[in-house]
């Protein structure tokens with residue numbers, strides 16, 4: 001039971017304004033929000049940017065940044081007397097070894113992009129001079145037409161799961177409840193992924209127009225934009241685009257736009273954990289069903305969509321669903337692929353869905369050294385060997401290979417990489433980011449990390465690895481969300497494709 005008059009939804013902002021968990025902050029937030037102090041404290045400790053009030057510079061030790069030498073960056077910072085510490089991801093794998101300075105030093109744009117093309121639904125290299133003509137078209141032709149075009153386009157969500165967007169749009173419209181919400185998932189936190197950041201920085205009007213179209217079609221008046229805490233410039237770009245569009249009279253005056261900061265918790269990218277964060281709680285995923293289309297934000301019908309998915313909507317309406325479908329090779333649409341690790345030109349490349357990894361490597365200027373392995377879709381997708389370079393990079397083809405496209409955060413590894421060390425880097429990430437509510441995930445991620453450390457410390461005795469299959473089985477059987485389902489994939493896939501490095505080949 002919530003105390004009478006409590007303003008729970010405000011507590012993360014209040015904690016942020018108080019400078020995080022500093023002495024006295026919990027008491028002040030309690031007085032302002034009426035949420036009990038112990039509860040405020042419990043929420044704050046979940047989010048590392050609120051709980052850690054002393055670090056200025058966060059140094060990424062995710063896989064791409066380890067490869068690029070994050071340890072030397074840390075040594076340099078410490079030599080300069082900076083307050084720095086390692087974290088698993090700062091969303092900048094294209095600038096590895098990456099750091100994020102919370103004192104607000106400027107964020108830079110991705111060094112490489114695919115050139116502008118009319119075969120791209122988003123086209124990062126195009127100017128963001130949006131006439132909002134797709135929104136005008138939507139108003140002219142009506143909501144049924146909009147949803148039919150989205151359905152005709154066949155677009156699958158670009159946030160990771162590849163779920164058909166039209167099913168969600170129709171799901172929200174089918175609800176009798178008229179209080180409905182649109183939520184933009186801009187929490188981009190999967191190591192290897194940095195495409196949404198570029199969309200927000202380079203094409204903010206595309207995102208705002210897509211959201212306004214969704215609100216029109218679903219008769220929603222409130223739009224929540226949840227932006228990763230480290231993406232201050234991306235958030236500012238979206239805020240600026242809303243202001244500009246309002247001034248030009250492009251947006252419905254009744255729409256209310258809310259910008260919400262993430263506070264450093266990867267799990268809040270999971271849609272129901274994100275809703276918990278919006279409601280001022282620890283970001284722990286909810287059991288599904290009910291799904292957000294039926295019972296989402298504040299228990300009301302909610303459309304949650306990834307930045308890239310929403311940014312495709314204007315082009316779908318302008319050119320037609322069939323046009324979008326035709327952009328893909330093995331599945332509908334063009335797709336943003338993030339290339340990092342051992343590639344010559346790390347960056348974001350838009351290509352037909354189903355492009356091969358070999359072609360993506362060409363776009364990124366080729367591999368540095370000889371490709372040994374790659375992660376096609378961030379840490380959650382595990383590893384594939386170089387013999388799979390010709391597999392179509394789409395949701396279904398990669399699932400057949402026991403991997404996933406996920407958020408298309410492609411990390412390339414060359415012959416210098418030790419696959420045990422690479423698996424350990426991913427294990428550390430999942431252990432740090434497990435929300436802890438399911439025992440198999442909380443304990444299993446810890447066991448996997450400890451097992452890999454023990455294997456290395458034992459001089460690579462394969463007997464130390466015997467527990468891995470059982471632990472990963474438990475995680476896949478009893479995890480509430482995708483984190484627990486995916487967390488053992490890096491080590492399992494590395495053992496499958498590189499058995500000799502685990503002493504089992």
Ligand SMILES: Cc1cc2nc3c(=O)[nH]c(=O)nc-3n(C[C@H](O)[C@H](O)[C@H](O)COP(=O)(O)O)c2cc1C
Nearest residue numbers: 157158159185187188189269270271305306309482
């Ligand atoms: C552990 C975990 C992390 C996730 N992180 C993100 C994320 O950062 N951004 C995102 O859009 N989707 C993320 N997702 C997927 C979302 O749950 C959800 O499917 C997505 O936001 C829906 O939008 P889409 O259909 O447009 O992809 C994550 C899922 C899981 C299980």
Ligand code: SF4
Nearest residue numbers: 435437438441481484
């Ligand atoms: S699987 Fe892991 S991250 Fe997901 S809800 Fe359970 S404990 Fe949390």
